[in-house]
Structure formats: C-alpha cells, structure tokens
Amino acid sequence: MTESSASKANAPLFTVIGDRINPGFKSTKALLESGDMAGIQALARRQADSGAAALDFTVGPRAKDDPDFLVEVIRAVQEAVSVPLCFDYPEHEVQKVCLETYSPDQAGGAKPIINSMAETRWHMVDLLKIRPCRVMLMASERLEDGIGKPNKTAAEIAGTAKRAALRLVREHALTPDDIIVDVSISALIADTVGLNREALAAIGLIGSDPELSGIHISGGLSNIAQQLPPKAADGSDLKLQLECAFLTLARPLGMDTVLATPWRGFQTLPEDNYVLGVFKQVLQASGTDVLRQVRKLYRK
Amino acid sequence: MIENEKELIEAIAEMREEEAFALAKGMLDRGEDPVRVLELCREAMDIVGKRFEKQEYFLPELVLAGEMLENIGAIAKPLIQEKSGGASNKLGRVLIGTVHGDLHDIGKNIVTFMLDINGFEVKDIGIDVPVAKFVEEIQDFKPAVVGLSGFLTLAFDSMKETVQAIEAAGLRDQMKIMIGGGQVDEAVRTYTGADAYGINAVAAVTLCREWIAA
Numbered sequence: 001m002t003e004s005s006a007s008k009a010n011a012p013l014f015t016v017i018g019d020r021i022n023p024g025f026k027s028t029k030a031l032l033e034s035g036d037m038a039g040i041q042a043l044a045r046r047q048a049d050s051g052a053a054a055l056d057f058t059v060g061p062r063a064k065d066d067p068d069f070l071v072e073v074i075r076a077v078q079e080a081v082s083v084p085l086c087f088d089y090p091e092h093e094v095q096k097v098c099l100e101t102y103s104p105d106q107a108g109g110a111k112p113i114i115n116s117m118a119e120t121r122w123h124m125v126d127l128l129k130i131r132p133c134r135v136m137l138m139a140s141e142r143l144e145d146g147i148g149k150p151n152k153t154a155a156e157i158a159g160t161a162k163r164a165a166l167r168l169v170r171e172h173a174l175t176p177d178d179i180i181v182d183v184s185i186s187a188l189i190a191d192t193v194g195l196n197r198e199a200l201a202a203i204g205l206i207g208s209d210p211e212l213s214g215i216h217i218s219g220g221l222s223n224i225a226q227q228l229p230p231k232a233a234d235g236s237d238l239k240l241q242l243e244c245a246f247l248t249l250a251r252p253l254g255m256d257t258v259l260a261t262p263w264r265g266f267q268t269l270p271e272d273n274y275v276l277g278v279f280k281q282v283l284q285a286s287g288t289d290v291l292r293q294v295r296k297l298y299r300k
Numbered sequence: 301m302i303e304n305e306k307e308l309i310e311a312i313a314e315m316r317e318e319e320a321f322a323l324a325k326g327m328l329d330r331g332e333d334p335v336r337v338l339e340l341c342r343e344a345m346d347i348v349g350k351r352f353e354k355q356e357y358f359l360p361e362l363v364l365a366g367e368m369l370e371n372i373g374a375i376a377k378p379l380i381q382e383k384s385g386g387a388s389n390k391l392g393r394v395l396i397g398t399v400h401g402d403l404h405d406i407g408k409n410i411v412t413f414m415l416d417i418n419g420f421e422v423k424d425i426g427i428d429v430p431v432a433k434f435v436e437e438i439q440d441f442k443p444a445v446v447g448l449s450g451f452l453t454l455a456f457d458s459m460k461e462t463v464q465a466i467e468a469a470g471l472r473d474q475m476k477i478m479i480g481g482g483q484v485d486e487a488v489r490t491y492t493g494a495d496a497y498g499i500n501a502v503a504a505v506t507l508c509r510e511w512i513a514a
C-alpha cells in the first residue's frame with residue numbers, strides 16, 4: 001500500500017450510492033418479480049448498513065405501466081432506510097411519480113436525487129418544481145444544434161458537464177453540492193476508442209475547474225468490468241480489482257462519488273498491483289490493441 | 301484435412317495472430333483456393349464462438365479472431381472476385397441501428413462487426429435513429445433482418461414504436477426483427493413485438509444464421 005493510501009485507509013474513500021435496487025441484478029429482479037417487499041427492504045438496509053449514503057432505485061420498465069407498484073416499492077424502501085433515494089429513470093413521467101411519492105421526512109430531510117438529467121433531456125428540469133432535488137447530470141451526451149450527440153473526448157465530456165452544471169446553478173438555483181456529474185465509465189472489454197481514458201481525463205478537467213468547485217463527480221463503476229471473467233491472471237477478483245484500479249486513478253483527479261455495491265470493499269491499489277498495472281497499459285492502447293491488453297487482465 | 305489447414309485453424313482459435321496471417325498468406329501465395337482458406341477461417345471462428353459460449357473465451361478473443369478473419373479476407377476476397385468475375389457472396393442483408401432517444405453505440409458496433417466478418421451484408425444506420433428513418437432505410441436496403449439496439453430503458457418504447465411503424469408500412473412480413481442491448485429479455489421482446497432478442501454479438505450472429513443462412 002502506498003503512503004497516501006495507507007494514511008487514508010480508515011476514511012471512507014468515496015460517497016457510495018448503492019446500486020442494488022435494480023432488476024439488472026438477477027437476485028433483485030427475482031425479489032421484484034415476486035413482490036417480495038421484505039426482501040427488497042432487507043436489501044435496502046444491507047446497503048445502508050454497509051455505508052451507502054444514498055440508494056439508487058429502479059424497478060425497471062414496469063414502472064411505466066404499473067405506477068402503483070413503483071409507489072409501493074418506494075414506500076417500502078423508505079420505511080426500511082433513512083438514506084435518500086436516487087431515482088434511476090430517464091423518463092420524465094416516471095421521475096414525476098417517484099418524486100411525488102418520495103418522503104424527505106423518512107430520509108431526515110434529505111433531497112432525492114434525479115438520475116439522470118442530460119442536455120438532451122433538458123425538459124426534465126421542470127421536475128425540480130415538484131420538490132428540491134439533487135441531480136445526477138449525465139455528461140456523456142450533449143445537444144448540438146438541437147441534435148443529441150455522444151461525447152467521446154475529455155473536452156466534450158467536461159464541456160458538457162460545465163455548461164449544464166452552471167445552467168442548473170444559475171437558472172434553477174441548485175447549489176454545487178446538489179450536482180453530481182456522471183462521467184460514464186464504460187465496459188473496458190469493448191473500449192477500443194479510449195472512452196475510459198477520456199473519462200479519467202474529463203474527471204481531471206472537471207475536478208480542477210474553479211468554476212465547478214463543490215460539485216461532485218461520479219460514475220457507474222460496475223460497468224468497467226462487464227463481461228470480463230471473474231478471476232484475474234494473478235488469481236485475484238478481477239472485477240473488484242478493476243473497479244479499484246479505476247478509483248485509484250480517478251480519486252486524486254476529483255472523483256468523490258461512486259454508484260456501486262457498498263459492500264464490495266473498495267480501496268486504492270498499490271503501484272505494484274497486477275491489475276492496476278495492466279489497466280494503465282490498456283489506457284495507453286488504442287484500437288484492437290486495447291483488446292490484446294485487456295486479455296492480459298485474465299490470461300498471462 | 302491437410303496439415304497446414306489444421307495449423308491455420310489452430311492458430312486462429314488459439315489467438316496466434318501473426319502466425320495465422322502468415323499461414324493464410326502462404327497458402328494463398330502457393331495458389332490454394334481462397335474460398336477454402338476462408339472456409340478454414342470460418343471453422344476457426346466456430347471454435348472461437350463455442351469457446352465464447354462456454355465462457356472460456358470473452359469478447360476480446362471474439363473480436364481479435366474476427367479481425368484475423370477480416371485481415372485474411374482482405375487478401376483472399378480479391379482472388380475470389382477475380383475467379384467469380386466480381387460477384388458478391390454475402391449471406392444476406394442486415395440493417396442495424398440504435399433506436400431514437402438513445403445514443404449508445406458500443407454494443408451495436410460490436411454486433412455490426414461480428415455480422416460483417418461472419419459474411420452478412422450489414423448496413424449500420426447509426427444512433428438515435430428516428431422511426432421514419434428505419435422505415436425509409438428498410439424500403440431502400442430491403443434487409444432480411446433488422447436489428448434494433450438500445451441501452452436505456454426508454455429504448456424499449458422506441459423499439460416498440462419502430463416495430464409498429466414497420467408493421468404500419470406493410471413491411472413486417474418481409475423480415476425478422478431482433479433487439480439487443482442493456483437489459484433486454486423475453487419480457488422486453490414481447491413488449492416491443494420483436495421476433496427475438498440477443499444477449500451478445502454471438503447471439504445476434506446465431507439468430508441471423510438461423511433466419512437467413514440456414
């Protein structure tokens with residue numbers, strides 16, 4: 001362990017937004033499909049007890065057709081935990097139901113988080129009229145001449161984040177603390193265009209911009225190891241090590257929040273860690289050379 | 301099968317890229333049938349695909365094997381066209397795009413690449429594709445399969461709208477529709493009205509083979 005990571009070993013490395021209330025996890029999907037509210041409440045409590053500062057929340061596409069179910073699950077989760085919820089829907093009408101159902105009193109007065117807003121869905125700002133909210137701001141896409149475009153470079157990601165964050169502060173009275181920029185972490189296994197390299201550079205640009213002082217920077221950490229095998233070539237837990245490798249590089253640049261499973265045991269990695277070393281090589285590669293480097297993560 | 305044919309298949313299947321290319325080039329330089337060389341490459345790809353399904357291989361092996369096939373194809377195909385007088389030998393047409401409201405393209409690009417190197421004629425019409433654009437492109441390209449990609453949950457509605465628009469244009473019976481990306485499953489397939497869903501690029505290739513090449 002390096003000197004700096006050792007000195008911070010006892011402090012929480014990141015604000016964790018628990019990601020488990022999502023049918024993308026098979027076990028959660030089973031709970032939702034069977035309507036097992038006690039099981040969902042236990043899942044919520046486990047995340048809060050493991051240090052989650054907020055809980056990401058989605059019941060999947062069923063929310064749109066079955067708002068009563070959505071309301072039932074929100075109420076059940078809020079009965080079980082006192083941390084705020086981070087409503088994970090890009091659809092305005094679903095967010096409206098979520099925000100109208102949310103009880104700040106159950107969360108010690110904490111605001112809910114809208115996950116997410118983006119320049120391409122700017123009409124969602126009128127949700128801020130329902131109640132005071134924090135906002136997860138997607139910086140992975142921008143609006144240009146009325147057309148949505150994906151951001152691929154650090155400058156595009158940071159530029160979009162800055163433009164949209166300042167707009168939320170100036171036009172909608174949010175504080176910097178209300179804004180969490182999501183830089184979008186991509187699956188490394190398919191990252192032949194260097195999206196993660198650009199995401200890290202974007203974190204650096206946002207984190208060092210004095211005009212953006214006080215805003216938070218986040219990313220969906222579990223994306224990075226998607227579709228990779230469970231074990232690294234050195235026998236370690238590849239998914240966890242890769243998530244930690246990203247955090248090790250992102251934290252000094254300004255990333256302070258992660259959307260992740262709270263009991264994963266995140267830590268910064270020492271310089272000589274095998275996965276961190278290969279991850280750095282992957283970041284320097286381009287095209288299909290990325291894939292040749294990625295193979296080294298699980299095959300020596 | 302003669303020895304150098306086995307060696308080529310093994311070199312591709314074992315990810316020995318430089319050796320595979322050198323073997324294929326040597327065979328072509330010696331005047332061996334380029335169609336046969338590509339058949340061997342496809343046999344190797346089948347081995348890679350099976351290892352992928354058994355989770356012995358992962359996406360990098362799949363794409364790197366695909367790249368080997370593409371590189372070997374680049375030197376073999378001109379020789380085939382010389383022999384056939386330039387006639388195309390594609391398996392069938394697939395139109396693919398990310399539905400409107402969604403800008404994600406990684407999964408779509410991988411599926412496009414895998415379909416292409418497996419012999420399909422693929423037209424990728426990009427991201428955030430409006431319903432009307434899908435219909436227009438289908439009328440023009442006349443694909444046997446349409447692939448609708450989307451990562452966000454809102455893509456499910458866009459997929460449904462796209463399938464409905466294809467139906468309304470009287471084109472639905474002329475093609476199969478597959479969906480993929482994010483959290484697609486049987487429930488989403490039913491909701492959208494698609495014929496099938498795929499969880500990865502190999503599944504997309506398998507579906508197209510079943511529908512077109514069988």
